[in-house]
Amino acid sequence: MSNKVIEAINLTKNFSDNLNVIKAVRNVSFSIFESDIMIIFGRSGSGKSTLLHLLAGLETISSGKIEFKNHNFEDLSFDELAAIRRSNIGFVYQFHHLLPEFSAIDNTSFPLLLNGENKADANEKAKIILEKFGLEKRLLHKPNQLSGGERQRVAIARALVHDPKFVLLDEPTGDLDRETAEEVRTMLKDYMLDSKAALIIATHDRNFESISNFQMTMDSGALV
Ligand SMILES: Nc1ncnc2c1ncn2[C@@H]1O[C@H](COP(=O)(O)OP(=O)(O)OP(=O)(O)O)[C@@H](O)[C@H]1O
Numbered sequence: 001m002s003n004k005v006i007e008a009i010n011l012t013k014n015f016s017d018n019l020n021v022i023k024a025v026r027n028v029s030f031s032i033f034e035s036d037i038m039i040i041f042g043r044s045g046s047g048k049s050t051l052l053h054l055l056a057g058l059e060t061i062s063s064g065k066i067e068f069k070n071h072n073f074e075d076l077s078f079d080e081l082a083a084i085r086r087s088n089i090g091f092v093y094q095f096h097h098l099l100p101e102f103s104a105i106d107n108t109s110f111p112l113l114l115n116g117e118n119k120a121d122a123n124e125k126a127k128i129i130l131e132k133f134g135l136e137k138r139l140l141h142k143p144n145q146l147s148g149g150e151r152q153r154v155a156i157a158r159a160l161v162h163d164p165k166f167v168l169l170d171e172p173t174g175d176l177d178r179e180t181a182e183e184v185r186t187m188l189k190d191y192m193l194d195s196k197a198a199l200i201i202a203t204h205d206r207n208f209e210s211i212s213n214f215q216m217t218m219d220s221g222a223l224v
């Protein structure tokens with residue numbers, strides 16, 4: 001029997017301004033286990049990014065519950081949640097969010113430095129993963145000196161460098177050509193096989209079905 005990584009129970013997220021309430025995520029419940037790769041499809045605006053942010057503890061939930069290993073997100077302080085994220089969770093944002101003043105290698109080693117590793121070890125690990133992603137000639141480039149696809153690969157490298165057991169990826173192949181997208185899919189599958197991590201991938205790319213063991217679709221905030 002495999003181990004549960006995260007469980008969402010009736011997860012709901014509302015955004016409100018003075019006039020409207022937008023129900024971005026409605027009553028979402030599911031569990032994901034070690035070595036699962038779950039794909040979330042769904043039209044633009046259906047709530048995929050919002051759901052991933054909730055699951056990573058990057059947004060507060062309006063109602064419902066998230067159990068991550070033995071913790072309830074709602075019982076954790078800001079600092080405790082941040083510590084769990086730093087050591088257990090990898091996140092690839094839809095729009096990368098790389099640090100503009102930092103080179104590819106410094107962006108990638110950043111999570112390791114936050115976890116207290118020394119700079120030489122962190123750089124060595126960052127270099128190894130960037131090389132795996134075909135970026136050995138781009139280590140010292142800053143984000144504005146990289147192509148969109150290269151930036152995306154740096155963002156994925158940064159999300160995996162600390163060997164997280166739970167990885168959330170928001171449109172990880174959005175900017176990639178077919179061949180590079182295929183390579184990224186293979187790398188994500190290999191990462192899962194090596195680390196037994198659970199991966200959740202929000203995407204419009206149907207080719208992800210080939211590496212996943214279950215697929216869901218979001219429709220107006222609900223997972224169906
Ligand atoms: N911070 C926010 N404030 C108000 N509304 C928001 C906020 N973030 C998202 N929304 C709204 O919530 C809904 C879901 O947005 P979300 O970004 O999760 O969709 P998505 O499925 O990721 O779309 P896409 O495929 O375009 O990335 C949308 O109607 C969006 O306008």
Ligand SMILES: [Mg+2]
Nearest residue numbers: 048049094170
């Ligand atoms: Mg999105």
